Amino acid sequence: xxxxxxxxxxxxxxxxxxxxxxxxxxxxxxxxxxxxxxTLAAANMSGYGKAEVNGHVKMAMxxxxxxxxxxxxxxxxxxxxxxxxxLAARMLxxxxxxxxxxxxLLGQAFRVMVDVGNLRALDVxxxxxxxxxxxxxxxxxxxxxxxxxxxxxxxxIRAKTxxxxxxxxxxxxxxxxxxxxxxxxLRTYGxxxxxxxxxxxxxxxxGGSAASxxxxxxxxxxxxxITLPVILAYERGDNDDKAFWRRVMEERKDVTDGALEHAxxxxxxxxxxxxxxxxxxxxxxxxxxxxxMFEDSAYKSALIDAVAFCIxxxx
Amino acid sequence: xxxxxxxxxxxxxxxxxxxxxxxxxxxxxxxxxxxxxxTLAAANMSGYGKAEVNGHVKMAMxxxxxxxxxxxxxxxxxxxxxxxxxLAARMLxxxxxxxxxxxxLLGQAFRVMVDVGNLRALDVxxxxxxxxxxxxxxxxxxxxxxxxxxxxxxxxIRAKTxxxxxxxxxxxxxxxxxxxxxxxxLRTYGxxxxxxxxxxxxxxxxGGSAASxxxxxxxxxxxxxITLPVILAYERGDNDDKAFWRRVMEERKDVTDGALEHAxxxxxxxxxxxxxxxxxxxxxxxxxxxxxMFEDSAYKSALIDAVAFCIxxxx
Numbered sequence: 170x171x172x173x174x175x176x177x178x179x180x181x182x183x184x185x186x187x188x189x190x191x192x193x194x195x196x197x198x199x200x201x202x203x204x205x206x207x208t209l210a211a212a213n214m215s216g217y218g219k220a221e222v223n224g225h226v227k228m229a230m231x232x233x234x235x236x237x238x239x240x241x242x243x244x245x246x247x248x249x250x251x252x253x254x255x256l257a258a259r260m261l262x263x264x265x266x267x268x269x270x271x272x273x274l275l276g277q278a279f280r281v282m283v284d285v286g287n288l289r290a291l292d293v294x295x296x297x298x299x300x301x302x303x304x305x306x307x308x309x310x311x312x313x314x315x316x317x318x319x320x321x322x323x324x325x326i327r328a329k330t331x332x333x334x335x336x337x338x339x340x341x342x343x344x345x346x347x348x349x350x351x352x353x354x355l356r357t358y359g360x361x362x363x364x365x366x367x368x369x370x371x372x373x374x375x376g377g378s379a380a381s382x383x384x385x386x387x388x389x390x391x392x393x394x395i396t397l398p399v400i401l402a403y404e405r406g407d408n409d410d411k412a413f414w415r416r417v418m419e420e421r422k423d424v425t426d427g428a429l430e431h432a433x434x435x436x437x438x439x440x441x442x443x444x445x446x447x448x449x450x451x452x453x454x455x456x457x458x459x460x461x462m463f464e465d466s467a468y469k470s471a472l473i474d475a476v477a478f479c480i481x482x483x484x
Numbered sequence: 485x486x487x488x489x490x491x492x493x494x495x496x497x498x499x500x501x502x503x504x505x506x507x508x509x510x511x512x513x514x515x516x517x518x519x520x521x522x523t524l525a526a527a528n529m530s531g532y533g534k535a536e537v538n539g540h541v542k543m544a545m546x547x548x549x550x551x552x553x554x555x556x557x558x559x560x561x562x563x564x565x566x567x568x569x570x571l572a573a574r575m576l577x578x579x580x581x582x583x584x585x586x587x588x589l590l591g592q593a594f595r596v597m598v599d600v601g602n603l604r605a606l607d608v609x610x611x612x613x614x615x616x617x618x619x620x621x622x623x624x625x626x627x628x629x630x631x632x633x634x635x636x637x638x639x640x641i642r643a644k645t646x647x648x649x650x651x652x653x654x655x656x657x658x659x660x661x662x663x664x665x666x667x668x669x670l671r672t673y674g675x676x677x678x679x680x681x682x683x684x685x686x687x688x689x690x691g692g693s694a695a696s697x698x699x700x701x702x703x704x705x706x707x708x709x710i711t712l713p714v715i716l717a718y719e720r721g722d723n724d725d726k727a728f729w730r731r732v733m734e735e736r737k738d739v740t741d742g743a744l745e746h747a748x749x750x751x752x753x754x755x756x757x758x759x760x761x762x763x764x765x766x767x768x769x770x771x772x773x774x775x776x777m778f779e780d781s782a783y784k785s786a787l788i789d790a791v792a793f794c795i796x797x798x799x
Contacts, residue, residue, distance in 0.1 A: 298591035
């Protein structure tokens, strides 16, 4: 990870001063570096990285840059004020710089991937870039619509979040020329971990503290973002509850702190939050199960710990 | 070009309806498809494309998608209302969709490039993606600053515009495995053509009709964008003229239609517009000169015609 961090700082550089300023604001803000860690662990577990190679380090950096670019663009799209407990870059340098520095980091990610020269890895990551953007657009189209189903929601989080986790994990065995079963297994692990991660994130939005999440409780509520807790509470609500959800999420009326309090009450009493966490745990277990075919090792333990880490954020 | 257009429409597709809607709004709006035409002509002139291959068609499509993605993001960055004589996508679908559909098209461009599988071509285009973003950020940092020099300006347009023209042209000989001298010659052609193209664009902003440019006269003026005509008029102005330029471009005060009229008068009387056009012609001649080493052919004529086309937009 030390080598990944060095490469991240190097590749965030540019003669145009504003680029490293904006990029480093986000890079230095205590992100968990979860995705590049997955790439390294999956590569090492697959037998890559024992020799004097650094393809996995470069791919890990590229994955983190793709993620950082997505965050910069997301904050513009969501009009967010906060990110990782700090002011969002767009609040300091404007939407313009956030869009363009995101584009720059995406370009740098591709350059480094091209430098590694593995066409299959390039295919997986460029496909992930498309799927992520598709997921974000899909999220826009289902926003503020209480007809959103659990299926719609799962489609969104699979695309916008789990696809990059899956690609990050798949990089390892692809670089190591592993057999297809192992590539699929690590892809499945990443996909399920990504689903669990996003489910926890969406539950935390109605319960965690701003400190642990790095953003404000109720952000999704204020944006009219329809997440699983809301879908479950709506399904289970009586007519008054349904009318409340439609008023705040669809008509965007009376979206006050009092309404957020009321919403959080409904999420608790309907068990919507608990059931969201239960679904996250189930995806976490599926992630761990996908690792069955691999022998025990420090790297496998790290991947299992990553699941526990994601789930434990809820407590 | 028919095969390029078919591929453009195919790859702009997605199960998420909003993506093809937004993408096609821009793709169908009568863009000149200049960049993909350059890729095809350069490939054919280099002897690629005679056999049953379509790498150049795919690369041409990827180049056009990179350009389209840039336009979608630019309109958000510049807060533009119009693009190619129609409402900008962000006015119809919002900034959010423009950012995300831009990201999707960029991802699709990379997927198609990866599919062609030429690592050098991938390196050139991913580097161009970075350079373009750097140029746009540089443009932000020099905006509304009358200390901007001709050198600063040339650096911006080389990065934000000419780099993609250069990469589009370089694709051809790279796919054809041409020798380095020919690759460099076509890169130089593209770079000089791109410089000429942007100089003409920046002159037209103070003189063309909205119809021929597809946007409104005075957009750069209203955004405080410092282009060569303004730099020259400022250098050549007396104290009153300099104070005027600082007031409207830096302080952004009294940016009225009357001020635009006054600015256009200063640009004419100082010969700033004429000299900008002269510089564009000089870059156009340098582009044509770079083609000297190639034998005469219909493809070489097409590349020479492209220069004439770009320059003639000013009339």
